Amino acid sequence: MEPKKEAIVINDALWERLLELTGGAAMLCYQCGTCTAICPWGLVKEETFSVRSFIRQAQLGLPDGNEALWLCTTCGQCEAYCPRGVAITDVFRALRTLAWERRAAPEGLPSLLWAVFWNDNPWGQPPSQRAQWAQDLALPIFDPAQHEILCYVGGAASYDGRAQKVAVALVRLLRAAGVSFGVLGNEEPPSGADVLDVGHQPYFEELAQHTAAVFREKGVTRLLTISPHDYDAFKNRYPPVSDDFQPLHYTQYLAELVAAGRLRLEKPVDFRVTLHDPCYLSRHNDETAAPRRVLEAIPGVELREMEDAGVDTLCCGGGGGRMWLETAPDERFADLRVAEALETGATVLATACPYCIACLEDSLKAQNIENLVVMDVAEIAAHSVAS
Ligand code: SF4
Numbered sequence: 086m087e088p089k090k091e092a093i094v095i096n097d098a099l100w101e102r103l104l105e106l107t108g109g110a111a112m113l114c115y116q117c118g119t120c121t122a123i124c125p126w127g128l129v130k131e132e133t134f135s136v137r138s139f140i141r142q143a144q145l146g147l148p149d150g151n152e153a154l155w156l157c158t159t160c161g162q163c164e165a166y167c168p169r170g171v172a173i174t175d176v177f178r179a180l181r182t183l184a185w186e187r188r189a190a191p192e193g194l195p196s197l198l199w200a201v202f203w204n205d206n207p208w209g210q211p212p213s214q215r216a217q218w219a220q221d222l223a224l225p226i227f228d229p230a231q232h233e234i235l236c237y238v239g240g241a242a243s244y245d246g247r248a249q250k251v252a253v254a255l256v257r258l259l260r261a262a263g264v265s266f267g268v269l270g271n272e273e274p275p276s277g278a279d280v281l282d283v284g285h286q287p288y289f290e291e292l293a294q295h296t297a298a299v300f301r302e303k304g305v306t307r308l309l310t311i312s313p314h315d316y317d318a319f320k321n322r323y324p325p326v327s328d329d330f331q332p333l334h335y336t337q338y339l340a341e342l343v344a345a346g347r348l349r350l351e352k353p354v355d356f357r358v359t360l361h362d363p364c365y366l367s368r369h370n371d372e373t374a375a376p377r378r379v380l381e382a383i384p385g386v387e388l389r390e391m392e393d394a395g396v397d398t399l400c401c402g403g404g405g406g407r408m409w410l411e412t413a414p415d416e417r418f419a420d421l422r423v424a425e426a427l428e429t430g431a432t433v434l435a436t437a438c439p440y441c442i443a444c445l446e447d448s449l450k451a452q453n454i455e456n457l458v459v460m461d462v463a464e465i466a467a468h469s470v471a472s
């Protein structure tokens with residue numbers, strides 16, 4: 086006797102909720118499967134991560150109880166190739182929002198949200214220590230009457246020891262260029278980018294409203310970020326801050342300073358560099374030129390491109406909340422990226438995102454690779470300023 090097939094019950098309320106959360110994004114999908122074929126999980130996983138099935142679920146309003154929902158790094162590779170222009174990462178975020186409502190998030194992610202709730206950062210460190218990384222730098226608190234730009238440090242560069250080095254390098258560059266800038270110190274509010282990445286849409290909106298109000302109150306118009314995730318959130322996901330609000334990723338600002346002749350990178354270095362484009366800078370925001378313009382301005386940098394460069398970058402595996410979840414050792418995208426970097430003969434794997442640095446450095450350590458180092462673009466540039 087044939088096993089009895091269970092009827093699939095379409096939940097109208099769920100369907101309407103998904104429609105509301107995604108603006109109907111999934112409806113455009115005609116199930117070609119290109120997204121599944123292009124997704125980098127196909128390079129590391131034996132079993133198929135069927136992206137298309139998740140889009141189908143959203144089309145039909147089917148609830149999802151599948152752990153694989155949390156695999157998506159929101160890298161955007163699938164969106165770039167989707168012939169129907171489906172906002173696939175928005176669909177994943179919407180399905181995750183519903184999973185949060187059912188309290189079905191994987192272990193590790195609820196504590197991330199609690200840490201942001203209590204401490205304004207996913208590292209669970211006290212807000213009173215947010216500015217400790219800069220205690221010897223005498224950074225002024227931002228004043229719109231005096232400063233041309235706010236340096237938004239972000240959670241990673243405030244609390245993570247490795248990312249702090251990038252912030253220090255950036256301060257050195259801004260000072261070398263004579264930029265008048267300020268920071269918000271311990272008062273710096275969270276961007277909410279990590280909350281957005283894990284798909285808790287209502288909490289992200291609450292954080293974004295709050296932080297946008299802080300920027301308004303403090304007269305912030307131009308700001309630079311260290312993390313491309315913060316940049317993307319401010320630029321594309323925030324409510325209007327003001328008519329002249331202009332978030333920049335720090336590579337964009339440095340490229341602007343170089344072009345204006347304010348930042349002079351004159352001290353020669355000896356680095357053979359390949360650049361890993363962060364997904365949230367290149368693919369999500371079409372910015373591939375700025376980090377290259379900075380690197381090319383440094384005397385002694387020899388830039389060698391990887392096969393997957395620019396908007397075709399290969400994700401490091403750290404986005405979409407994956408930074409906070411375990412990934413099996415043989416399924417790490419960063420290992421593939423490091424292999425690509427080695428093929429170029431580069432000795433420096435450059436990038437411009439604290440999460441990319443963490444994933445790529447972990448990969449080097451795990452594989453005992455010693456002939457390649459990971460450096461941020463700001464760190465390389467800082468080697469080239471006179472003081
Ligand atoms: S690539 Fe686009 S149209 Fe094709 S299955 Fe995926 S979401 Fe649907």
Ligand code: SF4
Pocket residue numbers: 120123124125126136156157158159160161162163164173174
């Ligand atoms: S955004 Fe990246 S990880 Fe997520 S489904 Fe698309 S290609 Fe895969």
